[in-house]
Amino acid sequence: MSQVTRHIGLSLGADLCWPKCYEEVLKQMNLSIDYNGQKIRFEVERITIEPFNLRQPCKYDVVLDRLTHWYHVSREWIKKSILMDDLYVLNNPWAIQAMEKQSTYCAMMRLGLPIPETWMVPAKSYSHHVDLDTTLGRYAQMFDLGAIGDQVGYPMFMKPYDGGAWKGVSHIENREMLLASYEESGTSLMHLQRSVEGFDRFVRCIGLGPQFLLVSYDPSAPLHERYEMKRNFVNDDERSLLEDMGMTINAFFGWDFNSCESLHRDGVWHPIDFANACPDSQVTSLHYFFPWIVMANLRWSIYCAATKRKMRMNQDWEPFWEIARQDMPYRDKLRAYAAIGHKRMETERFREFCEAHLSHVEEATHEFLGTALAKDTIRNKVRALFPEHEVESFTEHFWNRVQDWRRDVSQADRPY
Numbered sequence: 001m002s003q004v005t006r007h008i009g010l011s012l013g014a015d016l017c018w019p020k021c022y023e024e025v026l027k028q029m030n031l032s033i034d035y036n037g038q039k040i041r042f043e044v045e046r047i048t049i050e051p052f053n054l055r056q057p058c059k060y061d062v063v064l065d066r067l068t069h070w071y072h073v074s075r076e077w078i079k080k081s082i083l084m085d086d087l088y089v090l091n092n093p094w095a096i097q098a099m100e101k102q103s104t105y106c107a108m109m110r111l112g113l114p115i116p117e118t119w120m121v122p123a124k125s126y127s128h129h130v131d132l133d134t135t136l137g138r139y140a141q142m143f144d145l146g147a148i149g150d151q152v153g154y155p156m157f158m159k160p161y162d163g164g165a166w167k168g169v170s171h172i173e174n175r176e177m178l179l180a181s182y183e184e185s186g187t188s189l190m191h192l193q194r195s196v197e198g199f200d201r202f203v204r205c206i207g208l209g210p211q212f213l214l215v216s217y218d219p220s221a222p223l224h225e226r227y228e229m230k231r232n233f234v235n236d237d238e239r240s241l242l243e244d245m246g247m248t249i250n251a252f253f254g255w256d257f258n259s260c261e262s263l264h265r266d267g268v269w270h271p272i273d274f275a276n277a278c279p280d281s282q283v284t285s286l287h288y289f290f291p292w293i294v295m296a297n298l299r300w301s302i303y304c305a306a307t308k309r310k311m312r313m314n315q316d317w318e319p320f321w322e323i324a325r326q327d328m329p330y331r332d333k334l335r336a337y338a339a340i341g342h343k344r345m346e347t348e349r350f351r352e353f354c355e356a357h358l359s360h361v362e363e364a365t366h367e368f369l370g371t372a373l374a375k376d377t378i379r380n381k382v383r384a385l386f387p388e389h390e391v392e393s394f395t396e397h398f399w400n401r402v403q404d405w406r407r408d409v410s411q412a413d414r415p416y
């Protein structure tokens with residue numbers, strides 16, 4: 001049996017905690033997988049940033065990328081490596097570059113997802129462009145923002161069409177607030193979106209390949225407490241609907257790793273933000289759920305590397321439109337979209353692979369997360385975000401949450 005090594009690259013910026021855990025657990029597992037007549041071993045390495053020849057070969061089989069959405073040299077190196085060397089990347093860099101909130105709202109509206117009423121308004125001001133005055137003078141129509149506000153309805157949210165990290169997001173209760181917020185919006189291109197007011201549940205559905213995790217979310221809590229440790233906050237039907245929604249979105253845009261925020265009111269789950277193709281993966285936000293990210297990343301990347309999964313470069317939307325055109329209930333359509341997703345994400349084959357080759361991922365993660373090195377890793381992340389006098393207390397806090405997970409899984413009290 002021939003022996004081969006698959007190379008996994010980590011393209012990182014500020015991430016400290018999950019990569020260290022990923023590397024250590026992989027090392028500890030010391031995998032040697034018999035697959036298709038080969039013995040496959042794995043090496044992981046952090047990718048450095050440097051000039052590159054466009055014809056230079058790429059040694060990696062899979063890259064976990066956390067930079068594409070803002071760091072262009074890495075993004076362009078990744079694009080070159082996909083095009084020229086069949087690299088597999090989480091996530092598709094073209095889909096990240098081209099799909100903002102705006103595109104995701106439009107596409108999912110067409111698929112029938114109950115996204116709140118949303119308008120786009122031209123930016124309040126502009127950076128200089130040689131043709132700006134001519135263009136606006138000829139074609140920009142004066143508009144009555146108050147009248148648009150009345151059509152959207154109050155309360156509403158004004159937020160950038162391509163936003164993230166709650167930057168520039170405001171909750172608007174009336175016409176005066178709308179006019180004032182627009183005045184302050186500067187060069188950002190904004191959406192006005194009807195607020196899902198009075199929702200009784202807020203759920204984040206994190207998807208990594210065909211793996212999904214639902215977490216109850218409290219947007220009013222401080223950042224480190226937003227992911228709530230509640231259980232049983234959805235019933236089986238709701239879980240399946242939210243996972244189908246997540247799968248539909250991720251498969252449609254070709255994102256292996258994404259997070260979808262949905263609010264529940266009066267029996268309907270409204271997705272409001274699902275263009276998050278570089279989801280928060282930090283122990284300082286995810287605490288109890290952090291081990292899930294480490295394990296899900298390991299399983300999916302090892303699967304992709306071992307099976308030499310092919311990167312889907314084009315999105316191929318027609319099969320989704322075809323279902324959207326049919327006369328059938330929303331829930332059935334969602335199931336049919338998700339079925340395309342399961343096929344594209346190879347859900348069944350992935351599960352079989354995990355059962356055959358990766359059944360010890362949880363045990364290895366459990367073991368590593370109890371070590372002094374794991375605690376140091378958490379401390380390093382805390383130190384990067386919290387003032388010095390809070391480092392020890394918050395390190396203890398997140399460490400204890402991770403230990404809670406270790407205790408629960410060893411008592412077979414599995415939250416995920």
Ligand SMILES: Nc1ncnc2c1ncn2[C@@H]1O[C@H](COP(=O)(O)OP(=O)(O)OP(=O)(O)O)[C@@H](O)[C@H]1O
Pocket residue numbers: 116157159163164165166167169193194195196197219261263272273276
């Ligand atoms: N239509 C809406 N109805 C109710 N709440 C909303 C709506 N739109 C936004 N919000 C609230 O505002 C927050 C920020 O909005 P949104 O998630 O769209 O922006 P973001 O900058 O992409 O945030 P993040 O980076 O956390 O994903 C949401 O988490 C939610 O609490």
Ligand SMILES: [Mg+2]
Pocket residue numbers: 261273
């Ligand atoms: Mg959001």
